[in-house]
Amino acid sequence: MAIIEAEELTYTYPVGEKPAFRDVNLKIEEGEFVIITGPSGCGKTTLCRCFNGLIPHFYGGKLEGEIRVCGLNVKEHPTYEIAQHVGMVFQNPENQLFALSVEKDVAFGLENLGVPRKEIRKRIDWALKITGTYNLKNRPPYELSGGQQQRAAIASVLAMNPDVMVLDEPTSFLDPVGAEKIFEVIGRLNREMSMTIILVEHMLDLVSRYADRIIVMHDGRIMMNGDPREVLVSEEARLVGIGIPKATMLYKILKHRGISLNRPPLYSEEACQVIREALSR
Amino acid sequence: MSVFDGFKFRSISSPIHQLDPRAKFVYVCVLFAVAIMFNNIIPLLILFLIQIPIVFMAKVQKEWMRSMKGSAVFAIMIFAVNLLSLYFYAGHETFTSILERSLAMTVRFIVLVQSFSIFFLTTSPDMLGLALEQSGVPYELCFAFTTAVRFVPVLAEEAQTIIDAQKSRGLEIESGNFLRRIRNYIPILIPLIVNAIRRSLELAETMESRAWGACENRTNLYVLKIKTNDLLLILFSLLLLTVSIYVSIHVYIPPLTSLLM
Numbered sequence A: 001m002a003i004i005e006a007e008e009l010t011y012t013y014p015v016g017e018k019p020a021f022r023d024v025n026l027k028i029e030e031g032e033f034v035i036i037t038g039p040s041g042c043g044k045t046t047l048c049r050c051f052n053g054l055i056p057h058f059y060g061g062k063l064e065g066e067i068r069v070c071g072l073n074v075k076e077h078p079t080y081e082i083a084q085h086v087g088m089v090f091q092n093p094e095n096q097l098f099a100l101s102v103e104k105d106v107a108f109g110l111e112n113l114g115v116p117r118k119e120i121r122k123r124i125d126w127a128l129k130i131t132g133t134y135n136l137k138n139r140p141p142y143e144l145s146g147g148q149q150q151r152a153a154i155a156s157v158l159a160m161n162p163d164v165m166v167l168d169e170p171t172s173f174l175d176p177v178g179a180e181k182i183f184e185v186i187g188r189l190n191r192e193m194s195m196t197i198i199l200v201e202h203m204l205d206l207v208s209r210y211a212d213r214i215i216v217m218h219d220g221r222i223m224m225n226g227d228p229r230e231v232l233v234s235e236e237a238r239l240v241g242i243g244i245p246k247a248t249m250l251y252k253i254l255k256h257r258g259i260s261l262n263r264p265p266l267y268s269e270e271a272c273q274v275i276r277e278a279l280s281r
Numbered sequence B: 001m002s003v004f005d006g007f008k009f010r011s012i013s014s015p016i017h018q019l020d021p022r023a024k025f026v027y028v029c030v031l032f033a034v035a036i037m038f039n040n041i042i043p044l045l046i047l048f049l050i051q052i053p054i055v056f057m058a059k060v061q062k063e064w065m066r067s068m069k070g071s072a073v074f075a076i077m078i079f080a081v082n083l084l085s086l087y088f089y090a091g092h093e094t095f096t097s098i099l100e101r102s103l104a105m106t107v108r109f110i111v112l113v114q115s116f117s118i119f120f121l122t123t124s125p126d127m128l129g130l131a132l133e134q135s136g137v138p139y140e141l142c143f144a145f146t147t148a149v150r151f152v153p154v155l156a157e158e159a160q161t162i163i164d165a166q167k168s169r170g171l172e173i174e175s176g177n178f179l180r181r182i183r184n185y186i187p188i189l190i191p192l193i194v195n196a197i198r199r200s201l202e203l204a205e206t207m208e209s210r211a212w213g214a215c216e217n218r219t220n221l222y223v224l225k226i227k228t229n230d231l232l233l234i235l236f237s238l239l240l241l242t243v244s245i246y247v248s249i250h251v252y253i254p255p256l257t258s259l260l261m
């Protein structure tokens, strides 16, 4: 059974006239790494909010169609229940940490769930170590860099041990180095713990290598949904204006000039490799 | 650095920092009560002096000095007002006794500021929130308190950014008369407030996503326990209170000037 399943899902905000997205059909399997991309305003954030019940419970509005997450009907279960299965990391790292130390922030979700103190301690250390923030344990969040804050936010979600982690443009406030670290952490969660990852991202250069699937949204609809290489070389993707990796662009340019490589590369190291293969042929 | 740094918590490890906020609160209350009890300068000076070793034990001399310096202006004002009013309304007193009483009022003010400063310099807002929570204040209120404290530096930085941005567009803040100056702050306040509202919505969203309100008996990572040192401080405070009450009722306290002469 799919871990997230949406059927003919349409949502309109209370203040909106037209739906933020409509007729979304989507299946995400356990252990998958899925990237959602598309021009801004196309409804990515709105869709993510449905995955943990912020829509409809926090935002109100009109949610039509069906959505099930980990077997729970989102419309019928409160956010705090779904939050135990789906962890959510938001865009702005600053507004996701509200305690006076990283440790206390990571504890927050577990405290809310009434987990015993000893168990909380164990899980804090575990989550901090995986995200590489153990040395920041006692620091106040406002002293940290954006990248450190975002990793602390990931740790806070991770400590709750969710089945799915949804990250909505987690790197848009970060520098490239900070972003790369975040992607490494997410990639590791997916590979080593087979955690299901849904990542909304514009900059596909650094991250498409981790993905099992890329979903392209445009104007409130899912436009493409498939294998990263197929999606990224397609003409539609270019026309919508998504951030196609430079390595993949190179492939397309070479192909246009009559040089065909074995497969479309997603990142520079892979590009080097396929070019070498082509040269030695 | 401003006067507020004389009250802002610094995370240092010292025996005073490790005290239970509730014990420190009892101490501050007793100090307040005792300071109000006496009009004479000698007991007030003693109160001032008792606290100095505490300042050193807490290793917050520098910050404490800042709070003292910051309150100097008010202290001088209090002194002047007392001196003038006593001079004009209590005609039969000698000038030295008026001087001494005005000084006493000033020392009282300094003692109050000092004990406040020590309390806030050595008590982390987290612990303070926890103390409130364990004293039966609803969790939502305690959470609001610690979150507000956490966002003070963030908002201060944001305000500075907005001020710089508006200045670079030609806004003159320090010009014109009083009303004009207040009006000048509107272009700063509006973006600040709009941002704060947006921020609080995002915070609420995050809280929901971390299972806020999932169960009645939420755990707390930390618990406060009264330790030996806390008991000693409470005992000392109660002793101070009893002695002060006794002295204020039964003992005549001579004015300082009569001792000096």
Ligand SMILES: Nc1ncnc2c1ncn2[C@@H]1O[C@H](COP(=O)(O)OP(=O)(O)O)[C@@H](O)[C@H]1O
Pocket: A013, A014, A015, A016, A020, A038, A039, A040, A041, A042, A043, A044, A045, A046, A047
């Ligand atoms: N809180 C909200 N209230 C009303 N309308 C919203 C809200 N958030 C987003 N929208 C609208 O929904 C549409 C999709 O926005 P969003 O999901 O944020 O897109 P994306 O994340 O892809 O940039 C936009 O037209 C936007 O104006």
Ligand SMILES: [Mg+2]
Pocket: A044, A045, A046, A168, A169
């Ligand atoms: Mg968005």
